[in-house]
Each structure stands twice: as structure tokens, then as C-alpha cells.
Amino acid sequence: MLNKNIQTFIACDSEYDDAKIVLFGAGFDGTTSFRPGTRFAPSAIRNESFGIETYSPYQNKDMTDYSYFDSGDLELPFGSTNCALADITTRSNIILEDGKLPFMIGGEHLVTLGSVKAVKDRYSDLYIVHFDAHADLRDDYLGQKLSHACVLRRCHELVGDGKIFQFGIRSGDREEFNFADEHTEMQKFSFDGLEEAVEKLMGKKVYFTLDLDVLDPSVFPGTGTPEAGGVTFEELRKAVTLVCSKLDIVGCDVNELSPVYDQSGVSTAVACKIIREMLLALS
Secondary structure, eight states: OOOOOSSOSTTOBSOGGGOSEEEEEEOOOTTOSSOOOGGGHHHHHHHHHTTSOSEETTTTEEGGGSOEEEEEEOOOOTTOHHHHHHHHHHHHHHHHHTTOEEEEEESSTTHHHHHHHHHHHHOSSEEEEEEOSBOOOOSOBTTBSSSTTTHHHHHHHHHOTTOEEEEEEOBOOHHHHHHHHHHSEEEESSOTTHHHHHHHHTTSEEEEEEEGGGBOTTTOOOSSSOOSSOBOHHHHHHHHHHHHHHSEEEEEEEEOOOGGGOTTSHHHHHHHHHHHHHHHHHO
8 A cells, every 4th residue: 555645646646545557756867878867857747747637638538537646756766776676666566466557757767677577577478668769778888787778678688579669769879779670679760560569469468668758859858868850749649549548558657858958848748748648548
């Protein structure tokens, strides 16, 4: 049983027992390789979420018609990446053991590994859908195997070949793309082939991880490693709605907002709206 957070994401203030989806924040950026600041994303998203409506005209659904619970942010130790990941795994396990869906708000992308570990322990035949600008398939980054640049490589070690479906990827070193050719299903630059992938994954247990820098930085400048050439907001909205409404999502996360790099607040507003659309599509 988790306690309700004092400040919640908009409309995520139901009682824990009533909620099927449980949010928690993992504000960690201890392995960020370029511009830090994602540790501030969960609180910024909660604060700014009240600038959007609970109703989605895209889906004709309202968050007030469903029950969501926000359990607040984990207090993660920045001196130990292993301990931070262990804390994330523990929180995800609590939520899963209570028959609920863990919805994590990061934080840098490495936090995904902690949640995937918990979900994989419960569902042995797990698939991953990954939206991102970066392949995140390095075996190590500057000698470190636990890095946001290596997170999908570590996830691959958990789930195996042919279990990771990547979309929007437009950055990585040659070895990462060579690795993807042999071990993952990668669609570079766009969401082409997503409908076919969704059809293939129907009926399977799926973890969905969204790195918001899949968006073009003209839409989403508030991120630590911006990459030109990304997708539009509308392309991302349609894609996340498709994935969350059609597939059996057993865990998910949204990460890599770094609000300090967009003082206009537009990037945070984009993150809030995407999270709303995901929550409603999962409901």
C-alpha cells in the first residue's frame, strides 16, 4: 500500500485501492552525458499539469472518469546508480504485486532499466516498444555499462533478441546500428511500420518506454541531448495512443524532459499532454 502524494499529476488523486494505474517519479540524472537537469522533470510535470485540461478532445475521454494514483517521487541516491535502480525496481514491484500498472516519470533514460527488471521478473516473455532519438544500445559509455546511453543494451540482455521494437532513432554510433540490425527491430527516423509492429505484438506483454527527445527540438527543446530531425507532436500523440490503446502494456515510462533548458515552459506542457493522452489510452 502506497501513500498519496501531496501534489499530484492532474486528476491522479484517487485512492490507491481504486486505481489501476500508479504514477511515480524517478528524478535521476546521475549518468547524464551532456546537459543534466532531468532530475527536476517529475516535479515540473506535476506543477504544470494543471495548465492542461483533464478532457482529451483527441480521444473524447476525460481523466475524471477513471481512477489514477500518484505515489510521488522516489528519493534516489545520486551517489549510487545501482542503489537508485534498485529503489526503482522495488517501487515497481510494489505496484505490480498489487495488480496495478507502474507508470514512471523520469529522469534520464537509465531509470527505465529499474522498472523493466521488475516487469521482466513478473512476465518472462516480455517485449519492449521504445520511442527515442537515440539508439541507447552502446555496450558501455566511457567505460560505464550503466548509462543512459546503454539502457536498451542492458534491457536487451534481459529480454533477448527480437523483443525490442525501436522507432524514431536518428542518432548513435555505427556499432549500435550494427547491433540493432542483428538483435532488435529498429525503424530509423520515423514511426513507419508501427501499425504492423502493433499487430505483431497483440496479445503479448509489452513495456513501453518513451524518450521525449524523439520529438524534434523545435517542438521539444527542453531536453538534455536534443537531436534535430525528430517527429512532430501530432505524430507522437497518434503513435503513443496507438501503442497504449491496442497493446497489453504492463509497465511504461516517460523520460528525458529537462525543464531548465526551456524557460518558456512549452516542453513541460508537451510532456504533460503526452502523459495525459497515454493515461487515457491505457484506461
